[in-house]
Amino acid sequence: MSTREVRCSAGVNFGLLYPNGDVYRCMRDYNTRMPPIGNILDDDFAWHDRPLTCQQRVCNTSCDSDWASKWLMSDGAVDRHVPATEWNDVTQQRHPWRDQTLENPQHDAIMLIWTPTLPCNYSCSYCGCAAGKAQVLREFPSATPELTVAQWQDVFARLIKQFSWGQIQTNGGEPFLSDALIPVFEQISQHFSVNVVTNASLKMYELTRSRVKAYDAASDTGLQITASLHPTSHNFRWDSFLGNVLMLKGNGLLRGVNFVGWPGQLFMYEYYRDVFAKYDVEVLLQPWVGMDNEGYQGYTPAESEYVQLHTRSSRKLENQLDLSDYIAMPDHAAELEVSRLNPRDEGGREHIFAVRVTNAGTNTWNPAGAGDVRLGTRLFPASRGKRIAVREDRADLLGPIASGEGRDVEITVRTDEVAPGDYELAFDVVHENKFWFADLGSAEFRMPLVVGHPSLRIAS
Ligand code: SF4
Ligand code: SF4
Numbered sequence: 001m002s003t004r005e006v007r008c009s010a011g012v013n014f015g016l017l018y019p020n021g022d023v024y025r026c027m028r029d030y031n032t033r034m035p036p037i038g039n040i041l042d043d044d045f046a047w048h049d050r051p052l053t054c055q056q057r058v059c060n061t062s063c064d065s066d067w068a069s070k071w072l073m074s075d076g077a078v079d080r081h082v083p084a085t086e087w088n089d090v091t092q093q094r095h096p097w098r099d100q101t102l103e104n105p106q107h108d109a110i111m112l113i114w115t116p117t118l119p120c121n122y123s124c125s126y127c128g129c130a131a132g133k134a135q136v137l138r139e140f141p142s143a144t145p146e147l148t149v150a151q152w153q154d155v156f157a158r159l160i161k162q163f164s165w166g167q168i169q170t171n172g173g174e175p176f177l178s179d180a181l182i183p184v185f186e187q188i189s190q191h192f193s194v195n196v197v198t199n200a201s202l203k204m205y206e207l208t209r210s211r212v213k214a215y216d217a218a219s220d221t222g223l224q225i226t227a228s229l230h231p232t233s234h235n236f237r238w239d240s241f242l243g244n245v246l247m248l249k250g251n252g253l254l255r256g257v258n259f260v261g262w263p264g265q266l267f268m269y270e271y272y273r274d275v276f277a278k279y280d281v282e283v284l285l286q287p288w289v290g291m292d293n294e295g296y297q298g299y300t301p302a303e304s305e306y307v308q309l310h311t312r313s314s315r316k317l318e319n320q321l322d323l324s325d326y327i328a329m330p331d332h333a334a335e336l337e338v339s340r341l342n343p344r345d346e347g348g349r350e351h352i353f354a355v356r357v358t359n360a361g362t363n364t365w366n367p368a369g370a371g372d373v374r375l376g377t378r379l380f381p382a383s384r385g386k387r388i389a390v391r392e393d394r395a396d397l398l399g400p401i402a403s404g405e406g407r408d409v410e411i412t413v414r415t416d417e418v419a420p421g422d423y424e425l426a427f428d429v430v431h432e433n434k435f436w437f438a439d440l441g442s443a444e445f446r447m448p449l450v451v452g453h454p455s456l457r458i459a460s
Pocket of ligand 1: 059
């Protein structure tokens with residue numbers, strides 16, 4: 001039987017830098033709670049020196065496809081090379097990552113997705129960052145403590161020294177909530193091509209009066225702004241958005257307008273596209289993926305058709321790479337996607353979650369339908385060194401689940417008898433009386449959970 005694997009340049013010259021300095025290999029790793037490569041402040045932090053093996057069964061986020069090169073291999077020989085994809089129809093800028101080889105990965109240029117802060121001043125129905133600052137800082141990995149302005153300046157001084165050129169893509173949350181943004185842009189815009197995605201509601205006036213260099217195609221350096229249009233967010237003000245977009249354009253700072261195709265605003269796309277066409281500003285439709293804050297996910301057939309008609313080829317819905325034939329599957333492994341079903345109430349003692357459980361191992365679970373394998377949660381005190389669970393809960397998986405198959409399960413965690421405090425809630429699959437899958441190397445899904453103390457906390 002041949003040995004198969006996927007090697008990927010993510011981590012060599014492409015990575016995601018989070019508010020506390022943690023660096024993740026790719027967005028998929030961050031979203032599936034894989035550990036970071038390291039923290040950029042650590043003395044021993046280093047980028048991978050060569051493309052390493054990917055642990056994911058699917059590569060499905062656009063920045064990962066845009067910037068990482070993948071080699072699908074059997075017995076050490078490359079079956080298929082999947083280069084980065086986006087830039088053929090989005091920009092004319094250079095793309096040194098697309099042409100790199102397995103033997104000669106790019107070491108001179110860096111593509112970094114920098115998230116200086118994760119909270120946001122908007123409340124879009126389709127975004128977890130709208131949950132409120134306290135919850136965002138508690139629940140997103142690597143959200144806190146945010147580095148100071150001086151620490152960020154030091155980090156970027158080192159990146160300028162290490163890489164002769166690069167692309168810095170800045171996201172959030174709303175990145176302009178970070179005090180570091182304009183000082184860092186003043187520092188790096190002479191050296192790198194910088195793009196920031198912002199809702200364009202904060203500090204736009206200040207930016208146009210700063211020392212930030214506007215993008216210059218000849219040197220491929222300077223700042224461009226992608227203004228994200230969120231017309232159904234509570235704080236959105238149309239006149240202010242239009243004014244800021246035109247001010248950015250007039251000052252040479254605008255790249256274009258981004259429009260998230262969430263169903264509640266999707267069909268307004270053509271309206272805004274036509275308004276902005278008058279000002280020679282392009283509006284790009286971004287398909288909506290994931291689950292919204294009401295718990296809905298996916299498009300109806302009519303919505304899918306509309307998206308396919310209006311989005312660019314690099315953003316089509318089917319753009320994802322199925323790696324499952326190349327990933328060595330362990331006997332027992334699970335993939336878990338978790339979302340909360342009942343509203344968070346810090347005095348509340350019942351916590352209900354929807355979990356998509358996928359069998360990522362080779363063994364069928366409950367082959368006789370007997371229910372030995374179940375979804376479980378364990379609640380651990382956040383502060384103690386030793387990991388001793390104070391409570392466990394279970395949910396049946398309702399019959400056999402074969403390798404590669406997934407099922408939606410609901411699980412309720414009760415904390416009536418748990419002392420108030422900060423906890424970590426870990427979701428995993430358990431083979432009763434034998435082992436937790438995490439004990440065999442499967443990834444748990446962990447989230448912070450606050451129990452009690454309602455009088456001490458301000459509602460977020
Ligand atoms: S193939 Fe995709 S998911 Fe895997 S490491 Fe590369 S970017 Fe991440
Ligand atoms: S503006 Fe962007 S980051 Fe903020 S809530 Fe909306 S989608 Fe999320």
